[in-house]
Amino acid sequence: MILHQRGGEGPRDLDHGTTPPDGRPIDEQPKWRRDFPVDWAQDEYVSRRELVKFMVLTSAAMVAGQFWIVLKSTFGRTAARSSDVPIARVDELPIGGAKTFTYPEGSTPRLLVRTGAVTFVAYDQQCTHLLCPVVPAVEVGRLHCPCHNGWFDLATGRPVAGPPQRALPRIFVEIRDGSVYATGVEESTT
Ligand code: FES
Numbered sequence: 001m002i003l004h005q006r007g008g009e010g011p012r013d014l015d016h017g018t019t020p021p022d023g024r025p026i027d028e029q030p031k032w033r034r035d036f037p038v039d040w041a042q043d044e045y046v047s048r049r050e051l052v053k054f055m056v057l058t059s060a061a062m063v064a065g066q067f068w069i070v071l072k073s074t075f076g077r078t079a080a081r082s083s084d085v086p087i088a089r090v091d092e093l094p095i096g097g098a099k100t101f102t103y104p105e106g107s108t109p110r111l112l113v114r115t116g117a118v119t120f121v122a123y124d125q126q127c128t129h130l131l132c133p134v135v136p137a138v139e140v141g142r143l144h145c146p147c148h149n150g151w152f153d154l155a156t157g158r159p160v161a162g163p164p165q166r167a168l169p170r171i172f173v174e175i176r177d178g179s180v181y182a183t184g185v186e187e188s189t190t
Contacts, residue, residue, distance in 0.1 A: 084174070084181045087122075088112055091178070096138040100125060103171055103182040110171050112180065113138065115154065120180050122171035123157045129164040143168065 026034060087101040093114040100109045101122075111125040113136045123143065125133045132147035142160065143152040150162030157168035170186040 084183045086179045087173070087182050088120075088180045089178060090118075090175060090180060093120075096136075098136045098138075101182070103185070107185075109133065110182070111136065111143070112171075112173070113143075113154065118175060120173050120175070121154060121157075122173050122182065123152075123168035124171070126168075127164060128159070128166040128168060129162070134168065 083104075085103055085105075087103060087110075088099055093099060093112070095114050095116060098111055098113045100111055102108075103110055103122075107124075109125040110122055111134065112120055112122040114120050115138065123134070127134050127145040127147065127150055129145065129148060129150050132145050134143040134145045134150075134152060136154070137144045137151075138154065141154045143154055143157075145151070145162065145164065148163050150164040151160050152158065152164065152168055153160050157170050159165060159167060171182050172184040172186065174181050174183050
């Protein structure tokens with residue numbers, strides 16, 4: 001970069017060092033100038049260059065972070081497959097009925113809800129806000145947390161109202177031979 005100096009001293013190339021005012025080589029300059037060979041103009045130029053580099057790197061990191069958040073929110077819910085365990089007989093629950101169970105053994109309470117003649121959904125029963133147990137509100141297609149009036153969609157487990165921000169972890173279920181089996185847990189990585 002070429003900088004035109006004040007006072008008619010002529011241009012200087014800021015990328016290749018500072019020219020002393022008397023034009024003598026640097027090893028003939030006083031000690032203070034040899035110790036601090038960068039003048040104000042060059043110092044400001046280097047600072048601006050460093051600032052631009054910092055801003056570019058910071059912006060790139062922010063873009064990468066946003067991209068990662070989008071990826072996680074899109075694909076962040078993964079299924080952890082465990083062995084299949086029978087958790088209820090199909091005729092055990094009326095449509096709209098529910099029961100709690102554990103899966104895998106020793107887990108936090110899970111909630112199984114019968115939503116139709118051959119459809120069941122199951123989720124972790126702990127609200128993702130502050131862990132109060134959610135209860136089914138099948139008539140409105142939701143799960144309700146009475147502690148702070150949080151609501152989740154019954155079909156997906158996603159929060160739809162109130163303080164909760166994260167979906168309830170889903171328990172995958174299958175119907176076989178008149179029984180409902182838990183077959184895996186959907187774990188949120190967000
Ligand atoms: S604990 Fe469920 S809404 Fe607060």
